[in-house]
Structure formats: structure tokens, C-alpha cells
Amino acid sequence: TTQDSDKKSDSGTKSDAGLTAQTLLPVKTFRLDSIQPAVQTQTFSGIVMARRSSRLAAEHLGRIAQIHVDLGDAVQAGQVLAELDNRELLAEKSVLEAQLSGAQARLDELQKGPRVQEIQQAEALVKQFEATLSLRQANLKRTEDLVKSASISKQEYDEALTGLEATQAQLESSQKTLELLREGTRKEQIQSQEAVVKGLQAQLDKLHVLISELVITAPFAGHVQARLVDEGVIVSPGQPIVEVVETGSLEIHVGVPAHLVNSGALEAARILCGKDALAAELVRVSPTIDHRTRNLEAVFALQPDRHVRPVSSSNQHHKGYLSSDTQCRIGQAVDVQINIRSDSSGWWIPTSALVPATRGLWSVLIAKAIQQDDTGNQSDPENVGPDTDLSVSDPISGKDSIIHAMQVELLRSSGDWSQIRGAVTGSEQLVLNGTHRITSGQRVLAVDSTQYEADSLDNIAPGSE
CATH class of the missing domain: 1.10.287.470 (Helix hairpin bin)
Incomplete structure (x- = not known):
């Protein structure tokens, strides 16, 4: 009877060993310390503003004789916008x-x-x-x-x-x-x-x-933002008649922490208007910190002679450019991405590698190669527990592996990247994506894609914080 039991056990082991790469679920893994980003990105919300905006008013009491423009009209510098009655002065x-x-x-x-x-x-x-x-x-x-x-x-x-x-x-x-x-x-x-x-x-x-002051002219080229009165209205001195904004010179205003200004990171900031990256240059920073937001206001000038580049995660060197003046309007919100050097308080991993755990915690899936003993038998996957050393010294590629979930502390999330801390050494093989298809204790075919993922993830720009 004992011999029959041993034979049956050997038969089951050989059956498990008979599983091939074709029957196991292939899973991409990567070595944790191989793709740490050199920088992380913080995103701040900015707003597109006109460099100049004027509410043009009458300087003297009088009656509106003519208004030559309306909402949305393009105007040139010096163009007559409105006229007051000047017969008495004539x-x-x-x-x-x-x-x-x-x-x-x-x-x-x-x-x-x-x-x-x-x-x-x-x-x-x-x-x-x-x-x-x-x-x-x-x-x-x-x-x-x-x-x-x-x-x-x-x-x-x-x-x-x-x-x-x-x-x-x-x-x-x-x-x-x-x-x-x-x-x-x-x-x-x-x-x-x-x-x-x-x-x-x-x-x-x-x-x-006095006669010339009865004629309202555009101080700069732009567009009419508002027509505030009509013909025949008696206006008092200082009463606005027409509002004009300078649409040819747009700026991005954004509040940023003071330490980013001092670090010089603003000069390399990346500005996104929807899916398009704008060509802009830092022109000035406010000298005082806002008492409400505790931030400094930075101003970026959009370059009128340059264009915007569509954002593409698959091709960062895309050559198709779009006109910036057709993509952004005054008052539109934009994202200002600022790269800062990553600290060493934790490990940075792609956010896709995180798995929700219980009680609001997080975990990562680690692939551990199934080792064979001297007789050629594979170790039992059931014997892999939380205390098992899952670090490997050699990369695994196309090997039978067991999945183990390890709880980690999520320090921060920055779009495509997240910073974690836990009992990891950096040599573990983490599952990159598709974590919803596998569970802890599952036997998979681990495919080491460390080099491939390192090359591709180097160009991924972290998203907003």
C-alpha cells in the first residue's frame, strides 16, 4: 500500500512536471532596480492669459455717437473702436x-x-x-x-x-x-x-x-472681448465702453512651490494643452509668495513663431506640429509638468504593477522561479509562503515560476509611476502588467523583460500628481 501511495505521488509530480510553456500563462516581469526613473514629474494647473487686456473707457462725459466693432472682432493697434459726440467741441x-x-x-x-x-x-x-x-x-x-x-x-x-x-x-x-x-x-x-x-x-x-479723447482706439492688436454699451448712451468719465485682449501674445500663469523655482526646474517645464505640448519659455516669477496658496506665480510666454507638438507615448519624436494659436484660448486650463530629481526614500515602479489589497493597502506580484532538487523534482508551490526569500540573483526567462503577493506602502503616485516602500531589495522580479489575470500562488511562465521595459519606460513621462 505504501508503495502504491509513493507511485501515485510520483505520478502526480511527473504530471505537474509535464506542464509545458504552452500550457502556462506567460507573464512579463522586470527586475525592480533596473528601471528606476532619474526624475519624477509633478503637474500643476495653469491658465492661459493674455499678456495685455484693457477695458477702454471714455475720459469725458458725452454721448456715444458710433461703435465700430463687436464681440470677437479682430482689431489692429490704433484702430478706431468707438466715437463720442464732438459737435460742441468742433x-x-x-x-x-x-x-x-x-x-x-x-x-x-x-x-x-x-x-x-x-x-x-x-x-x-x-x-x-x-x-x-x-x-x-x-x-x-x-x-x-x-x-x-x-x-x-x-x-x-x-x-x-x-x-x-x-x-x-x-x-x-x-x-x-x-x-x-x-x-x-x-x-x-x-x-x-x-x-x-x-x-x-x-x-x-x-x-x-479733448476732441481726440472722444475717439476710442485700440492700444494694441487683438480681439474684442466685450462691447459694453451701444450708440446713444450717455457715458460718464471712466465708464468702460469696449474690452480688448491681446490674443497674439499669450502667457501661462501657474502657481508653484518656491523650492522648485530655486532649483531651476522651471526652465525645463513641459506645458500640455489637452494632448498637445506647447512651446513656451519662462519669462518671469513673482517676487513674493501668495499668502493664500503659499506658492510663487510663474509666467511662461507662448512662442508665437513656434508650434505645439502632439503628445504620443509611443513616439516621443513625432514630427507633426500644430499651430499653437488654434489649440489654446484665453482662460483655458493647461497642465505644467515639472521634472524633479527622484529621492531615495523608496522604489519607483510603474503604476500598472500595483495591486489593491485589503484595508486600503497595496501589494505587488513577485515571480519566483521554481527550483529543482538534486533528483530533478520541482519544489512544491504550496511550500512558498510569505517568509520565503523571493529574491533571485539571475534573471528568469521562460521559466516555471510561482506568483507571490507582497504588501507594500504606497508613498506617492505620479501618473505612470508610483513610489513604494516595503520588504523589497530591488532584485525581485515584479509583474509589470496584467495583474488582474493572475493571483498569488498561481504557477506561470515568467518572461524576463527587464531590458525591453527599461528601454521603453525610460521615455514614459510621468503623469500628474
């Missing part, structure tokens, strides 16, 4: 222009001085008074002789003397007038008139400014 401008024209004409007259005809007229008047004075002098002498002979009265003599004196005064006056005409206009008169002209010109310039 009328005042006409009055000032007329006054300035008269003052300028008077200034020109003073600067040119008297005309030749005026001087000649003054000279003729002087000659006339000289001739009259000579006649008066001759008459006075004859009158003196007649008075001595008592031929005329004393009154007639006095009248002749008075006429002489009056003519002499007229002559002196005409001579002074001639001298003034010959000397020209006084410098003080010209300066006084120049001041009048400048004052009127200043008033007219101020009026031109």
Missing part, C-alpha cells in the same frame, strides 16, 4: 481758429513794420508843416512892423504869433511820427502780440486733445 474749435488767425495777422504786421507809403506820407506831412511854419514866420515879422506903425491892432499881432506857435508844434509832432515810422515797431509790442498768439494756440491744442 464749434468751439472754429471760434478759436478765427481768433488765432486774427492775432497771427496782427503779429505779422508788427513784425514787418510800417509800409513805405506810410513813411512817405509822414515825410510829406513834415514838409507841409515846414512850409507853413516859414509862412507864419514871415507873416509875424510883417505884423510886428505894422504894430509899431499902429497900422494894425495888437490883437492881430497876437493871432499871427499864436498861428506860428501852433504850426511849429504840428511840425514837431509830424517829425516824431516820422521818426517812429522809420524806427519800426517796438520789440515789446511784438512780444506782447506773440504771447497772445501762443495763448490762443495753446487753447486750440487743448481742444484738439
Whole structure:
């Protein structure tokens, strides 16, 4: 009976040993310490913003006469967007222009001085008074002789003397007038008139400014974000009329911890807009930490002359580029991925290798090659327990193996990568994927793909934290 039992046991063992690679489930495994990433990636949420945005307002009280744009219209720098009623200012401008024209004409007259005809007229008047004075002098002498002979009265003599004196005064006056005409206009008169002209010109310039301020123009090229009033509305000073955003120069604003700024990791940040990687450059960082988020605000400028690259996990050198201005809009959320050097507090494994355990814990599946004894018999899979040393010194490939679940502590998860800590040494062969198809204690065909997985996983960019 004992011999029959031994024979039956040998028969069962040979039956188990008769399982071939064709009947065992092939499982990809990899050596834990062979694919540790040099860096890990943290992802922060950013927002696309216009570099400049302006709510254009009226500077003076007035009525809206015309609005030339509407929501979504593209505008160029200096383009007229809206106009206020300027009829009253135009009328005042006409009055000032007329006054300035008269003052300028008077200034020109003073600067040119008297005309030749005026001087000649003054000279003729002087000659006339000289001739009259000579006649008066001759008459006075004859009158003196007649008075001595008592031929005329004393009154007639006095009248002749008075006429002489009056003519002499007229002559002196005409001579002074001639001298003034010959000397020209006084410098003080010209300066006084120049001041009048400048004052009127200043008033007219101020009026031109007021008229120009009734015209609302685009300060930069972009698009109309909002049309806030319509024609006929009376607007007060400072009341917004049109909002314009600069769509040609977009920026990414994101809050990041201060230690990332100091480490210089921001310069190599990767920005994703949906499935597309954007070409952007770090341009500035806020000098103070936000008291609410405890982060610094970093600003990345999208490059207008470059393009975005579609993200592809299978081909990181994809050559198809898309225009950045068609992929991102103002206000859209983007992911800013920043690579930081991995610490040594645990092991990094692909997230696909994690298996949920009880009570919210996690475990990994380890493949242990089934060893043969000196007689050629394989070790019993049932004898593999939690305390069994599952580390191997040589890689296994295409060998019968037993699956064992080992509980680990999940330190953090970063998309495609997760950091664990536990009773692992780094030499274990971990199951990479397909963990839902196998269980602890299952016999499988372990295929060592360490080199293959190391090459392919090196290019996987960890996802968001």
C-alpha cells in the first residue's frame, strides 16, 4: 500500500512536471532596480492669459455717437473702436481758429513794420508843416512892423504869433511820427502780440486733445472681448465702453512651490494643452509668495513663431506640429509638468504593477522561479509562503515560476509611476502588467523583460500628481 501511495505521488509530480510553456500563462516581469526613473514629474494647473487686456473707457462725459466693432472682432493697434459726440467741441474749435488767425495777422504786421507809403506820407506831412511854419514866420515879422506903425491892432499881432506857435508844434509832432515810422515797431509790442498768439494756440491744442479723447482706439492688436454699451448712451468719465485682449501674445500663469523655482526646474517645464505640448519659455516669477496658496506665480510666454507638438507615448519624436494659436484660448486650463530629481526614500515602479489589497493597502506580484532538487523534482508551490526569500540573483526567462503577493506602502503616485516602500531589495522580479489575470500562488511562465521595459519606460513621462 505504501508503495502504491509513493507511485501515485510520483505520478502526480511527473504530471505537474509535464506542464509545458504552452500550457502556462506567460507573464512579463522586470527586475525592480533596473528601471528606476532619474526624475519624477509633478503637474500643476495653469491658465492661459493674455499678456495685455484693457477695458477702454471714455475720459469725458458725452454721448456715444458710433461703435465700430463687436464681440470677437479682430482689431489692429490704433484702430478706431468707438466715437463720442464732438459737435460742441468742433464749434468751439472754429471760434478759436478765427481768433488765432486774427492775432497771427496782427503779429505779422508788427513784425514787418510800417509800409513805405506810410513813411512817405509822414515825410510829406513834415514838409507841409515846414512850409507853413516859414509862412507864419514871415507873416509875424510883417505884423510886428505894422504894430509899431499902429497900422494894425495888437490883437492881430497876437493871432499871427499864436498861428506860428501852433504850426511849429504840428511840425514837431509830424517829425516824431516820422521818426517812429522809420524806427519800426517796438520789440515789446511784438512780444506782447506773440504771447497772445501762443495763448490762443495753446487753447486750440487743448481742444484738439479733448476732441481726440472722444475717439476710442485700440492700444494694441487683438480681439474684442466685450462691447459694453451701444450708440446713444450717455457715458460718464471712466465708464468702460469696449474690452480688448491681446490674443497674439499669450502667457501661462501657474502657481508653484518656491523650492522648485530655486532649483531651476522651471526652465525645463513641459506645458500640455489637452494632448498637445506647447512651446513656451519662462519669462518671469513673482517676487513674493501668495499668502493664500503659499506658492510663487510663474509666467511662461507662448512662442508665437513656434508650434505645439502632439503628445504620443509611443513616439516621443513625432514630427507633426500644430499651430499653437488654434489649440489654446484665453482662460483655458493647461497642465505644467515639472521634472524633479527622484529621492531615495523608496522604489519607483510603474503604476500598472500595483495591486489593491485589503484595508486600503497595496501589494505587488513577485515571480519566483521554481527550483529543482538534486533528483530533478520541482519544489512544491504550496511550500512558498510569505517568509520565503523571493529574491533571485539571475534573471528568469521562460521559466516555471510561482506568483507571490507582497504588501507594500504606497508613498506617492505620479501618473505612470508610483513610489513604494516595503520588504523589497530591488532584485525581485515584479509583474509589470496584467495583474488582474493572475493571483498569488498561481504557477506561470515568467518572461524576463527587464531590458525591453527599461528601454521603453525610460521615455514614459510621468503623469500628474
